[in-house]
Amino acid sequence: MTGLLVLALYVAAFFGSFVIAKQIFKSAFEKKGFNKLKTVTFGDESAITANRVASVVSVVTVFWLWVAFTNSTIPLPKFPGPFSGDMTFTYTAQLEDGTQDDATVTMRVYREDIQQTVDEEGNPGREPSPAEVELGDGFAKNDSLTVARYGFKVVNVWKNDEVSKKDGSTIVAINGQPIKPGEKISVDEGTLGLTDKGTPTFAPATGFRMARLYLPAPEVVFQRFIWLNKEGYQGFTLIEHTRYSLQRVLLGFLLGALVGVPIGYAMGLTGWARGWFDPIVEFMRPIPPLALIPLIIIWFGIGEVGKVVLLFLAALWIMIIAARSGVSGVAISKVHAAYSLGASKWQILSKVIVPNSLPDIFTGARVAMGVCWGTVVAAELVAANVGLGKMIVTASKFQLTDIIIVGIIVIGVIGFAIEVGMRALENWLIPWKGKV
Amino acid sequence: MSHLSEKGIQVSELLIDNISMRFDLPDGGHVQALKNVTLDIKSGELMSVLGPSGCGKTTLLNIVAGFLAPTEGQIKLNNEVVTGPSPQRGMVFQQGALFEWMNVRDNVSFGPDMKGVSRAESKEKVEHLLEVVGLQDFKEKAIYELSGGMQQRVALARCLANDPDVILMDEPLGALDALTREKMQSLVLDLWKDTGKTIILITHSVEEALLLGERLLVMAPRPGRVHKEYRLPFADLGVGNDLREVKKHKDYAGTREEILEMIWNMEEEIMGRTEESA
Numbered sequence A: 001m002t003g004l005l006v007l008a009l010y011v012a013a014f015f016g017s018f019v020i021a022k023q024i025f026k027s028a029f030e031k032k033g034f035n036k037l038k039t040v041t042f043g044d045e046s047a048i049t050a051n052r053v054a055s056v057v058s059v060v061t062v063f064w065l066w067v068a069f070t071n072s073t074i075p076l077p078k079f080p081g082p083f084s085g086d087m088t089f090t091y092t093a094q095l096e097d098g099t100q101d102d103a104t105v106t107m108r109v110y111r112e113d114i115q116q117t118v119d120e121e122g123n124p125g126r127e128p129s130p131a132e133v134e135l136g137d138g139f140a141k142n143d144s145l146t147v148a149r150y151g152f153k154v155v156n157v158w159k160n161d162e163v164s165k166k167d168g169s170t171i172v173a174i175n176g177q178p179i180k181p182g183e184k185i186s187v188d189e190g191t192l193g194l195t196d197k198g199t200p201t202f203a204p205a206t207g208f209r210m211a212r213l214y215l216p217a218p219e220v221v222f223q224r225f226i227w228l229n230k231e232g233y234q235g236f237t238l239i240e241h242t243r244y245s246l247q248r249v250l251l252g253f254l255l256g257a258l259v260g261v262p263i264g265y266a267m268g269l270t271g272w273a274r275g276w277f278d279p280i281v282e283f284m285r286p287i288p289p290l291a292l293i294p295l296i297i298i299w300f301g302i303g304e305v306g307k308v309v310l311l312f313l314a315a316l317w318i319m320i321i322a323a324r325s326g327v328s329g330v331a332i333s334k335v336h337a338a339y340s341l342g343a344s345k346w347q348i349l350s351k352v353i354v355p356n357s358l359p360d361i362f363t364g365a366r367v368a369m370g371v372c373w374g375t376v377v378a379a380e381l382v383a384a385n386v387g388l389g390k391m392i393v394t395a396s397k398f399q400l401t402d403i404i405i406v407g408i409i410v411i412g413v414i415g416f417a418i419e420v421g422m423r424a425l426e427n428w429l430i431p432w433k434g435k436v
Numbered sequence B: 001m002s003h004l005s006e007k008g009i010q011v012s013e014l015l016i017d018n019i020s021m022r023f024d025l026p027d028g029g030h031v032q033a034l035k036n037v038t039l040d041i042k043s044g045e046l047m048s049v050l051g052p053s054g055c056g057k058t059t060l061l062n063i064v065a066g067f068l069a070p071t072e073g074q075i076k077l078n079n080e081v082v083t084g085p086s087p088q089r090g091m092v093f094q095q096g097a098l099f100e101w102m103n104v105r106d107n108v109s110f111g112p113d114m115k116g117v118s119r120a121e122s123k124e125k126v127e128h129l130l131e132v133v134g135l136q137d138f139k140e141k142a143i144y145e146l147s148g149g150m151q152q153r154v155a156l157a158r159c160l161a162n163d164p165d166v167i168l169m170d171e172p173l174g175a176l177d178a179l180t181r182e183k184m185q186s187l188v189l190d191l192w193k194d195t196g197k198t199i200i201l202i203t204h205s206v207e208e209a210l211l212l213g214e215r216l217l218v219m220a221p222r223p224g225r226v227h228k229e230y231r232l233p234f235a236d237l238g239v240g241n242d243l244r245e246v247k248k249h250k251d252y253a254g255t256r257e258e259i260l261e262m263i264w265n266m267e268e269e270i271m272g273r274t275e276e277s278a
């Protein structure tokens, strides 16, 4: 239900902001430079540049949706939230002889995440006690209970009544409205009802916002981020978790490249090596590294060695194939030119084949780094003492959704940084790529 | 046969001795790319080779360069049988054979570098060659920053830096636009005269073959063979002169028409044969 609302709003934001932005940021919608002179641009992909206004609005929209559908304190328009505070309802109990009596139930609805909050002195929040109420007269006595937001309470109203359910006291009306077992009554504060056995229930209104367990508010995640850097989780700070994950990736990738590139060259240069490694590469390449985890754990345990071996294997096949295709991509005229300029086999390899294959190797390295980064997190999810994956999976066992989200964001940012870094390195090392 | 020129320097002679080349195809058939080609190319000769595509020009050049061993016959340079590539026989390819990970100067000094000649020793020669091809101001430029014509100038300079006896060119100007091509033709002629190298130049263009070939070879296909040979005055006339003036020579137009007609007929014949078999 809420999901559909989010989707509808998101689609509306896409089109709505287009219409609005077109009025406000006219210049961002104009064709620039040479494209101004093109009379037709629809279908001309080269004339399309990313509209930066759209990018900004896109990010802002996601952030706003995040705020709007959580119990955030950020002052942005939000959707109706869950009810919290005190509410009362009355029930009418009737005895077998027909005598009736009314009594009031006071429900105190408190934050479901109260234990995860801290007050000014740094003490964690505690569940509140029920409101103090008079018992009142008649055989039905007033009750007072607590219930968490997004929760549900079966209210045993007979607990303090003079006549128990067993002795024939039944609930016939709530808030003065006649009600039968299984029926429900909506009130502003939530939903009242009777169970099939006739016991009153109360579910506080949830509104459209997510409980912290499902989606913590942005500022909660941010605070968790700070806390993770300071206090750490599972004995390691966020930086340390990240460092361990990155270290494994770099080590595994470097070993994979160090072994894979020479094998790839050998496969491109000699028939024996190609014949020897072809079956292995073709067999191992389609196996997702994750499928190797169980075997790796049996062989190497859950320590660093196993992780590095797994990432080594993840990078190895990619780097072999990249180096091999780098060799086959060398134009034969370059090789012939070098031979007739007097190059030896060794010089052909070092002066022609290696530099010529660098673009392919770099493309492979980019892919391999991406795969390794994905694999290390997955491997840590399965078994590890430290690492971003380990942090996430432990947090999920304790339903600490904010830690999970911090972890996911860090994983995404680092994955993105790796990609950007590799591209910058590529542009610097291989300026001729794509230009010949 | 190697012999001594008037100046007493040892010069090269290239002997293409009854070469045949047969490619076996995977389907069991075969292609007779060359059949009984014999040529005696004197030192310092510039021979252009023309012919419809598929008549074995590239195959012949690859055999002379030493990249392919002929199924019959042999190549001799200075009386030595050719068994593989060597810096004696330099190559200039159509395009894309430069090393784009090196700048212009490093490309040109590639040959000396491979021989272990120090940069200090080769510097003068490299600088001189860059000047000859008009690229002295582009030494530090990357290959991809140069135009197609400039890239071919680098290829020429790179080949000359090794001081080869024979220069083999496979459609070196084929990818250039008409104007650049004309300038490059003059450059090739001037280099030929200045260096006295033996040059075999394959081309698709009848005009280019006429203007540059002191000797012009027309090849015929299926099997690839020498069809007709000309001795022409135009290359000598063109050295240091405007090539457009050369084209006004009384024999030029006639020879051009004759050769065009010849190649035209060969192409017709090929077409006819393929139509018959179809």
Ligand SMILES: Nc1ncnc2c1ncn2[C@@H]1O[C@H](COP(=O)(O)OP(=O)(O)O)[C@@H](O)[C@H]1O
Residues within 6 Å of the ligand: B023, B024, B025, B031, B032, B033, B051, B052, B053, B054, B055, B056, B057, B058, B059, B060, B224
């Ligand atoms: N490696 C090869 N395998 C089989 N056939 C070849 C090979 N190289 C060339 N040929 C054939 O030999 C003939 C001559 O080719 P080529 O020398 O490239 O001709 P040209 O350069 O005159 O266009 C063509 O019919 C071509 O298909």
Ligand SMILES: [Mg+2]
Residues within 6 Å of the ligand: B057, B058, B059
């Ligand atoms: Mg050819």
